[in-house]
Amino acid sequence: MSAPPLTRGLLGTGEPGLTGHLTAHGPLPAVADLAAAAGDHTGRGGAGFPTARKLRAVTDAARATGRAAVVVGNGGEGEPAAAKDAVLLARSPHLVLDGLHLAGRAVGADTLVLAAAHAALPGLDRALAERGDRARVRLVGLPDRFLAGEESALVSVVDGGPPLPRTKVPPVRERGVGGRPTLVLNVETLARLALLARGDDAGGHTLVTRHTAGPHGRVTDVAEVPVGSRLADVLPLAGARAVLVGGYHGSWLPTPVAADLSLDRDSLACAGASLGAGVLAALPADRCGLRETASVVAHLAAQSAGQCGPCLNGLPRIAAALELLARPAPAPHGLLDDVHRWSGLVVGRGACSHPDGSVRFVASALRVFAPELAAHAAGRCSATTAAPFLPVPGGAR
Ligand SMILES: Cc1cc2nc3c(=O)[nH]c(=O)nc-3n(C[C@H](O)[C@H](O)[C@H](O)COP(=O)(O)O)c2cc1C
Ligand code: SF4
Structure with missing residues (x-):
């Protein structure tokens, strides 16, 4: 036999x-x-x-x-x-x-x-x-x-x-x-x-953790996919408000941009993303991307022991500002500019790349959710579900 x-x-x-x-x-x-x-x-x-x-x-x-x-x-x-x-x-x-x-x-x-x-x-x-x-x-x-x-x-x-x-x-x-x-x-x-x-040819595949919306809430699974797959073939994107690629040191992408991407280093880099820790999440249209981002950044800021300046001073300020920007109410004048400025000040200044990864995630949110920023400034939010989509330990807000 x-x-x-x-x-x-x-x-x-x-x-x-x-x-x-x-x-x-x-x-x-x-x-x-x-x-x-x-x-x-x-x-x-x-x-x-x-x-x-x-x-x-x-x-x-x-x-x-x-x-x-x-x-x-x-x-x-x-x-x-x-x-x-x-x-x-x-x-x-x-x-x-x-x-x-x-x-x-x-x-x-x-x-x-x-x-x-x-x-x-x-x-x-x-x-x-x-x-x-x-x-x-x-x-x-x-x-x-x-x-x-x-x-x-x-x-x-x-x-x-x-x-x-x-x-x-x-x-x-x-x-x-x-x-x-x-x-x-x-x-x-x-x-x-x-x-x-x-x-x-094991290098031709990669593991990904996928988060999508199901009838009873978030559905998370792990799959092994060919490097170079179309992202839209790996992650159902119908009705997604935006797509997170790479995880909490990764980047938000507009859904139409993500739909055209393939999961390889060069293609992702052209869109300002990388596969990072292999996380892919399709944010449902009923959630607020700014609220999701504020929740994740509060967690990232809390995770550092504040050994270096960027984590002691920069990340907590950015997290607090995002908390305000995530509310459907006018934020203090100049706060958005402050976030950009503080983000620039932390890059390359930590003993590890935690601050750099965190502000990369923040910058992508401010780009992709710019329409939501404007709506919040006018006191509106188009999200209809307050429960967070992305997993954050302890539900940091
Ligand atoms: C804040 C932070 C957290 C990290 N967490 C992990 C982790 O949980 N698992 C991991 O394999 N690498 C993690 N890394 C990357 C590791 O420092 C290291 O680069 C990696 O384990 C090397 O493995 P590779 O060459 O097989 O990718 C992290 C890096 C940073 C900056
Ligand atoms: S940069 Fe890295 S080592 Fe320094 S405080 Fe932040 S997380 Fe800790």
Whole structure:
């Protein structure tokens, strides 16, 4: 009898066990040059950085310092609108663990860490036990905070510290966990490496978390889609007031613009967007985009520990101003100009890119919802449903 065909794709059959994994994907092959196998694959943790370059940089840093590297799989997914990593870890933990081993071998690491939300740890521990890997991979639980997944904050948690980013210099790839060269890769990136190593064109697909309106409220799901798909084929856009691409460090787009886009780096960049954390949301016409934005920005501002000026002074002011602009009432004179000015002042000034990502999201809202700004100034709002659409922990307003 011939072997069953291998299952392509990251989400597989939904059978997370080792037997199902091996049946679907076959054993993990030896890979002589993982960076070459990764080709032009880009990371799925948000910034879209080329994975091969990271592999080479950490290998070089380990050689230069004479210290064995550490690899950390980043599965915390602090972005409240994203669920792809949680779904991946639940459905295909062995692909992620395969990728962790491959990356570890490629950079000569002697320590492998998989960091994820506390809720994911029992399933990951079961997967480690199945493959006899408990002694080789350390599991670390991450707090449910937006910043915990930023790579230097992640390193701090792994080292027993707070979930806070630190200065960019020296970079984590040179001095990360325990002061050693550290490779941080998103868990989807790791799983894609595990497929690329098996000769699958895994880089041609990406996981997305979709939010659409259903008869009983927001419907959220995770799908694996070809890079280059038409956005309108991936996300139902009928009746959408606007489309959020990339998540809370991403951008709002007018629906007709989004409908014409394809999900690839260049096409999205032309529209001022990026896939970021893989979040796609079609905002229903009955919601107010400014109110949604104010709610998200209040959360983003509250998530920083205010270690740097932009987060201490800039984001809270911008959040407070948006709260006023989101009301259907005239805002204080010059407030909109203030938001633009404060936004310009925070860019590039933080130890991490949280302020930059946050004001990119704000700027896109002020562009796309300009008609709503004018309506609010005249005391009107066309939204008919007050309940927020986008998920925000604790319902920050
Ligand atoms: C505020 C902030 C939050 C982040 N949160 C996450 C996260 O939850 N998960 C993640 O994989 N990357 C997150 N990142 C990106 C990481 O710093 C890092 O670039 C990423 O894990 C690298 O993986 P990749 O090369 O596979 O994309 C975050 C970055 C910032 C600035
Ligand atoms: S820029 Fe903001 S979020 Fe980043 S480290 Fe500084 S205070 Fe924290």
